[in-house]
Amino acid sequence: MRLSQLLVVTLREDPADAEVVSHRLLARGGYIVKTAAGVYTYGPLMWRTLRKLSQIVREELDREGAQEVMMPILQPKELWTSSGRWDRYVNDGILFTLKDRKQTELCLGPTHEEVITDFVDTLVTSYKQLPVNLYQIQDKFRDEIRPRFGLMRGREFIMMDAYSFDADQKGLDAAYARMDRAYRRIFERCGLKFRVVQADAGAIGGSGSEEFMVLADTGEDTILYCAESGYAANVEKATSVAPAAPEGGPARPMAKHATPEIRSVQQLEEFFRLPAAAMAKTVLYKAVWHDREEVVAVLMRGDLEINEVKLANALNCLSLKLADEASIRAATGAEVGFAGPVNLGVKVRLLADLTVQGRTNLLTGCNETGFHCLDVNLGRDCRMPEFHDLRTARAGETSPDGKGPLRQARGIEVGHIFKLGTKYSTAMGATFMAENGKPQPFVMGCYGIGVSRTAAAAIEQNHDEKGMVWPAAIAPFVVAVAILDIKREAQSKLGEDLHGRLQAAGLDVCLDDRPLSPGAKFKDLDLLGFPVQVIVGRRAEEGVVEFVVRRGSVKSEIPAADVVARVQEALRG
RNA sequence: CGGGCUGUAGCUUAGUCUGGUAAAGCGCGUGGUUUGGGACCACGAGACCGCGGGUUCAAAUCCCGCCGGCCCGACCA
Incomplete structure (x- = not known):
């Protein structure tokens, strides 16, 4: 190929809107041209790279017995209501929706669980046809709140998505293991340094999931890992052994103290000369479900932080945000800064982190402006909360397996594999005839690779001051x-x-x-x-x-x- | 969703405050000289200054509305 005949136009200056390295270099090198916010046209060089990447993906998936198909971008609303996801995706605001001339609602596919489940349900009627693993490489659409970083977070992007269908959990485990193997080979062949981490399943749902992270300082995700044991998890999911807190000792009677203008954990530490770990802070959230909104209170040890992903999972809500001042006043009867479990209205659901379970003589707010309470004992001075792991694990804490400290790294999520189970097949009534002669829902897995994002991640990881340094396998x-x-x-x-x-x-x-x-x-x-x-x-x-x-x-x-x-x-x- | 900023030639930007002939560099075209780290000279093309309305003798500039774009934030008591 002659460069004199190839449409390659390089820019001497950085484009004004490019923030991260991959975006800057791809735009300067003429690999991509922006068509709209988060929407790019891939030039000849970019397309060569994307095709090579796709080909690697195809070869490795085919080796594990997956079959390539092509699904529609345009999907009917009814398919999404049948799985129950229309509300959640519309609520999150990431679904591109539109109406046709008959006012029928449609969306541009952000993912294809519904389509594939419907497809397989139509064709597969017997356990004898299982297992099946289907994939496609296709444009996906998500109306991101803030599209940015070029190909890293676009509104239209190329994704490989695969879906496995098995008769039982054992079959799913095997399919998942095959995909895990294929993914490792794919990213190894691409010449990328990556780490596989435990992950939150998010809006997709399901029982288990792992993310494939390309390690790069500009990554949007924080991962925690233990070099000694190999434990690795996205911070959204990670757990740790919590740092030690001082013993509370035998329960003492609760005592209310005037604490005018003392609202923050830091101020309380000074005022009472007590460490933050001896306190339980109470944070109020407004949680949204498809049919209601509710203010909930969360108790967390004073020196630790709440993990909102874990909280949303515990509540099984659609979205979550900190309550505003008016809601706090309404829920607690006090100004902001004095919320606590004591005398909390019965209508406000009370959750607590495991780190406050069994603790005695805590310092907390008591829902009265200008007062806090010493020696609060849960279950005695207030309701017993529901305990969950709601804490954000941090670097430096001990790995949950106890084998060493957690370290922190930044990563770019390029692949994600999920064990869905029967969530979609049950919701959509997708069944096959099992060996025992009874209809059973498919046991499903789903697996994605951000193809265009992987190309950008390769540059984040491989560049210098002069430009890109492509790994050979995906160089144009x-x-x-x-x-x-x-x-x-x-x-x-x-x-x-x-x-x-x-x-x-x-x-x-x-x-x-x-x-x-x-x-x-x-x-x-x-x-x-x-x-x-x-x-x-x-x-x-x-x-x-x-x-x-x-x-x-x-x-x-x-x-x-x-x-x-x-x-x-x-x-x- | 909230806040801030921004829109001038293909790209990067000046000009806007203080209204008065639209400007530069890069890129592009033609001719010539060059050829180991984004060469040089000359000439040239290229802009309804985001769109619509208003104020004014006069608007890129001031006002209003709309539409793009960018950044930050979304409160841990």
Whole structure:
């Protein structure tokens, strides 16, 4: 392929709206052009990379027995009400919805559980046809609150989504294990450094799930892991051994104290000369379900933080936000800063973190402006709350298996695998005839890979100040041959010759035969990030070229005759 | 959803406060000179200044509305 004929336009300056490295470099390199907020057109180079990525995904999924299909983007509302997800997705505001000429409501698919379940229910009638694992690679649509970071969080993006259908849990476990294997091979082949972490299942639902995280400082997710035991989890899901708190001792009678203008944990520490760990703070949330809204109170040890994902799961609500001042006054009868479990109205549901379970003599608010209570004992001085793990685990705390400290890293979620179970098949009445002659719901798994996001993640992880440094497996071209001065016969002849030989060797090579100055070509090729560069320049007459490995800009002069072998060697290494 | 900022040539931006002939660099075209880290010279094309309304002798500039875009925030008592 000749760069003179390929539509590649590089920008000298960074686009004004690009914040993260991958967005900046992809836009500057002409890989992508923004069409609307969070919507991009992929240029020829980008598409080559995306096709290579997709091909790796296909090969590894096919090896595990999955079959490729193609589902519609346009999906009817009734399919989404049948699974019960229409409300949640509309409530979260991420669903693109529209009406047709007959005023029938439709959405643009953000994911395809409903479509595939309906499809399989139609075709699969007997356990004899199971297991089945189907996947597609397709554009997905999510009306993100804030599309940003280029391909990292778009409103239209390419995703591979796979769905497994089994007769029982054992079958699902096997399907899940196969996908886990396939995913590890996919990201290894892509040349990415990644970590598999336990994850919250979120809006998709189901029993177990793991995320595949590409490690990069710019990642939107925080992960905690234990080097000693291998435990790793998204902070949304992670647990830990809570740091020790002082013993409360035998229960003492509760005592109310005037605490004018003392509202925060920090102020209470000073006022009572007690550590935060001896307190239980009470945080009020407004939780939303599909049919109601409610204010709930959450008790958390004073030195620890509430994990809203865990809280939402415990409440099984659609969404959650901190209660506003008016709701707090209405629920507690006190100003903000004095909420507590004591004398809390019976209408307000009371939850508590496990770290306050069994604790004695706590310092808490008591729902009276200007007062806090010492030596509060749950169940005696107030209702006994419902206990759940509602705490955010932090780096430095001990891994839940007790084997070592948790460390923190940032990650980009590029893959996610879920054990759905029968959530969708039951809701939608999707059944097959089991061996015992009775209809049974399919046991399902679902599995996603953000294809376009993975390409962006590869750049977040592999770049330098000059530009991208593609892993060879997903580079648009693995090697570029640059003819520095196309008017010099020796150079252009040797360049053409090398281009032909590399092509004959089966390598994805491009020839930079553009009429540009040498400096411009160097800058461009560095920016575009092909793994190997062969520079045909002033020593072409002698049959000598410069051989550059993009990663680290390692340069050497070598005989033209060695080029094919050296390129192959560099790509292996 | 709330707050702030912003919209001028393909891109990056100046000009807006204080109304008075739309400007620069990059990119693009033509000709010439160049050719190992974004070359140089000359000439040239390219802008309903986001859209609509208003104020004014006069609006990129002031006012109102709408539409894009960007950033931050969404309160841990």
